[in-house]
Amino acid sequence: xxxxxxxxxxxxxxxxxxxxxxxxxxxxxxxxxxxxxxxxxxxxxxxxxxxxxxxxxxxxxxxxxxxxxxxxxxxxxxxxxxxxxxxxxxxxxxxxxxxxxxxxxxxxxxxxxxxxxxxxxxxxxxxxxxxxxxxxxxxxxxxxxxxxxxxxxxxxxxxxxxxxxxxxxxxxxxxxxxxxxxxxxxxxxxxxxxxxxxxxxxxxxxxxxxxxxxxxxxxxxxxxxxxxxxxxxxxxxxxxxxxxxxxxxxxxxxxxxxxxxxxxxxxxxxxxxxxxxxxxxxxxxxxxxxxxxxxxxxxxxxxxxxxxxxxxxxxxxxxxxxxxxxxxxxxxxxxxxxxxxxxxxxxxxxxxxxxxxxxxxxxxxxxxxxxxxxxxxxxxxxxxxxxxxxxxxxxxxxxxxxxxxxxxxxxxxxxxxxxxxxxxxxxxxxxxxx
Amino acid sequence: xxxxxxxxxxxxxxxxxxxxxxxxxxxxxxxxxxxxxxxxxxxxxxxxxxxxxxxxxxxxxxxxxxxxxxxxxxxxxxxx
Numbered sequence: 423x424x425x426x427x428x429x430x431x432x433x434x435x436x437x438x439x440x441x442x443x444x445x446x447x448x449x450x451x452x453x454x455x456x457x458x459x460x461x462x463x464x465x466x467x468x469x470x471x472x473x474x475x476x477x478x479x480x481x482x483x484x485x486x487x488x489x490x491x492x493x494x495x496x497x498x499x500x501x502x503x504x505x506x507x508x509x510x511x512x513x514x515x516x517x518x519x520x521x522x523x524x525x526x527x528x529x530x531x532x533x534x535x536x537x538x539x540x541x542x543x544x545x546x547x548x549x550x551x552x553x554x555x556x557x558x559x560x561x562x563x564x565x566x567x568x569x570x571x572x573x574x575x576x577x578x579x580x581x582x583x584x585x586x587x588x589x590x591x592x593x594x595x596x597x598x599x600x601x602x603x604x605x606x607x608x609x610x611x612x613x614x615x616x617x618x619x620x621x622x623x624x625x626x627x628x629x630x631x632x633x634x635x636x637x638x639x640x641x642x643x644x645x646x647x648x649x650x651x652x653x654x655x656x657x658x659x660x661x662x663x664x665x666x667x668x669x670x671x672x673x674x675x676x677x678x679x680x681x682x683x684x685x686x687x688x689x690x691x692x693x694x695x696x697x698x699x700x701x702x703x704x705x706x707x708x709x710x711x712x713x714x715x716x717x718x719x720x721x722x723x724x725x726x727x728x729x730x731x732x733x734x735x736x737x738x739x740x741x742x743x744x745x746x747x748x749x750x751x752x753x754x755x756x757x758x759x760x761x762x763x764x765x766x767x768x769x770x771x772x773x774x775x776x777x778x779x780x781x782x783x784x785x786x787x788x789x790x791x792x793x794x795x796x797x798x799x800x801x802x803x804x805x806x807x808x809x810x811x812x813x814x815x816x817x818x819x820x821x822x823x824x825x826x827x828x829x830x831x832x833x834x835x836x837x838x839x840x841x842x843x844x845x846x847x848x849x850x851x852x853x854x855x856x
Numbered sequence: 857x858x859x860x861x862x863x864x865x866x867x868x869x870x871x872x873x874x875x876x877x878x879x880x881x882x883x884x885x886x887x888x889x890x891x892x893x894x895x896x897x898x899x900x901x902x903x904x905x906x907x908x909x910x911x912x913x914x915x916x917x918x919x920x921x922x923x924x925x926x927x928x929x930x931x932x933x934x935x936x
Contacts, residue, residue, distance in 0.1 A: 553901075558902045565875070782909060
């Protein structure tokens with residue numbers, strides 16, 4: 423399977439390569455490998471499960487997550503941990519790097535299951551330490567941060583907020599308030615529409631029980647985070663009134679944005695921020711398929727169905743894939759309901775003051791950005807989006823604040839070491855670069 | 857298996873449970889991960905390796921995303 427090349431890196435060949443080890447990627451890899459194909463699954467993390475099933479599987483997600491992990495291993499998928507795909511030096515070959523080395527991964531068919539990240543919106547004080555994403559704080563707690571006895575305000579929008587609040591409470595945190603920017607009207611319509619997904623109603627009721635004693639406010643969002651060296655309190659607005667709450671952490675995320683940088687780098691067409699796929703999850707590049715959040719933000723259930731369809735499709739099992747189309751349509755209706763319910767209200771675009779930092783990597787202030795008319799002009803004049811996150815945080819923020827469209831994607835899609843990139847240009851021998 | 861992993865953050869010893877990430881050790885040490893270009897203290901934001909706010913030097917290697925690295929015995933972390 424491995425062919426040694428020059429010292430320092432290897433090329434590994436797969437019939438099917440899956441990028442992303444979350445629910446969609448695990449399902450795709452398992453189904454394709456069960457059809458007898460030689461499958462590789464590459465992920466940046468140390469474990470399978472992606473962000474949603476990240477480490478310590480809890481009671482709710484544990485069964486489903488370990489079922490798919492078992493299928494992945496039983497089917498003989500080669501799992502490559504701690505490797506991040508940064509470029510495609512030529513068609514059919516991806517370049518990936520770990521903290522120690524880089525490798526080339528060759529594929530005949532590729533399944534992109536790159537997941538989603540939280541959307542962050544800037545407001546005064548949002549750069550203070552201990553103001554974190556909602557999923558961000560949950561991830562840090564899952565990776566060992568004790569939260570027992572800490573006061574956490576959870577804010578933003580989307581179904582993740584309640585899940586995070588319940589998780590933090592179950593680990594001993596006090597959560598005085600959950601601020602949801604959506605209106606009661608749209609939340610009520612969401613609740614009524616949920617009756618079509620009984621399992622989700624049960625999850626919701628369970629969350630409600632776990633959250634007894636936590637106030638939940640709709641029409642509510644953070645205005646300013648206060649503190650000197652770190653967060654001390656947050657001022658929020660709630661039904662037109664402001665309130666300042668002392669807290670240790672503010673867990674704040676505004677739903678999710680799909681990770682479509684790699685699909686776009688590879689030339690896959692995206693429409694309205696989502697990767698375009700056909701019934702079989704095939705992108706506009708015939709050898710490349712895409713599943714899960716990059717095609718629409720629909721959660722675990724939709725991701726698993728799409729992953730399975732992609733895995734079957736790359737194995738040429740069209741008839742079996744078709745059997746899942748009905749389930750997928752049902753799950754997609756839920757994705758559309760999420761979109762409608764948690765649309766961002768326009769007031770949120772007025773939160774930054776002139777001095778609020780919008781681009782956290784380059785510390786670009788709102789006052790400097792608002793003079794520009796496009797993402798490209800802002801980048802060229804202010805360095806907005808040119809730091810190590812490559813616009814992953816400020817890109818979606820400026821899209822919302824100024825209605826700017828992201829630029830074309832250029833390699834590497836993540837900051838990479840010079841040795842890694844030298845392998846692409848061929849101008850530097852990898853062994854000579856130290 | 858060790859019941860605690862001990863490492864240093866800017867020279868100060870800190871013990872963390874096995875499996876904790878370097879970001880957690882830095883937060884437990886009460887430190888910011890990095891100083892921004894205009895001089896602000898910054899800590900972890902996304903928790904999943906995309907925002908690069910938690911980057912630090914680990915055993916002399918700069919720009920490591922501390923939320924993506926597990927603590928190891930004797931590791932030397934310096935904030936940026």
